[in-house]
Amino acid sequence: MFAGKTEELLRRVRRAQIAGRRVEVVHHALDDRRGEGIVSSHSGLDIPSRAATSATEILDLIDPAVELVAVDEAQFFGPDLLDVVQHAADTGLVMIVAGLDVTFDGRPFEPIPALGALAERTDRLTAVCTVCGEDAPFHERVVVGRGDDGRGDALAAGAEHVGGVESYQARCRVHFSAARWRVGAGGSGVTTR
Known part of the structure; x- marks a missing residue:
């Protein structure tokens, strides 16, 4: 985003x-x-x-x-x-x-x-991290969505996924806190640099 x-x-x-x-x-x-x-x-x-x-x-x-x-x-x-x-x-x-x-x-x-x-051609565009200004290939939901955990199902298309700056923020890998939600991440997140 x-x-x-x-x-x-x-x-x-x-x-x-x-x-x-x-x-x-x-x-x-x-x-x-x-x-x-x-x-x-x-x-x-x-x-x-x-x-x-x-x-x-x-x-x-x-x-x-x-x-x-x-x-x-x-x-x-x-x-x-x-x-x-x-x-x-x-x-x-x-x-x-x-x-x-x-x-x-x-x-x-x-x-x-x-x-x-x-595809014959792909271009991957990145945003700018709202925390540090680095390239931001991730986006983080900043409003509560559906589901018991407040995030909803990110893979199921629904109106709750349509949003802009009021719902999501661009993040670099370091500031992408959603990494702790991933299976196997153990709550530690993922950082690479």
Whole structure:
């Protein structure tokens, strides 16, 4: 979060449009923070978008003349997105996918890691740690979520996972306190430098 993923997605979409390519932008219906039918970055850039409730619905939304599909907040589509993206790419459709690759508790947020393994190109963007200013590949939930432990299930897509600065903060590895929640961490956390 806060790494500029959506902003980079929008930059690539606008570049494709300038080049005369037919483009469609899709986001998950869970994310309506900035209104319906729009994808926007934290910096205020925006573009019209179509909402889908499932990965399989994405291709149904796309006009056959479209040459490039951009998918924002892709982590909410779950593992079915992998087959959809592979099918689209195999038929010549260019897919640009933006999403979180790690949950707030430090687990891989599928399907993003799997998509990265199959992509022709990947760019991993990082935010800036809100504690020390270092690169921040993690994000920590700072409000209570669902579940007995107050964190909810980080891998189950739900409206409680859609949020911004009011709910999450960017963290470097040193300041990522969620490491103590991981199985086998023994409460000691993980630090590497």
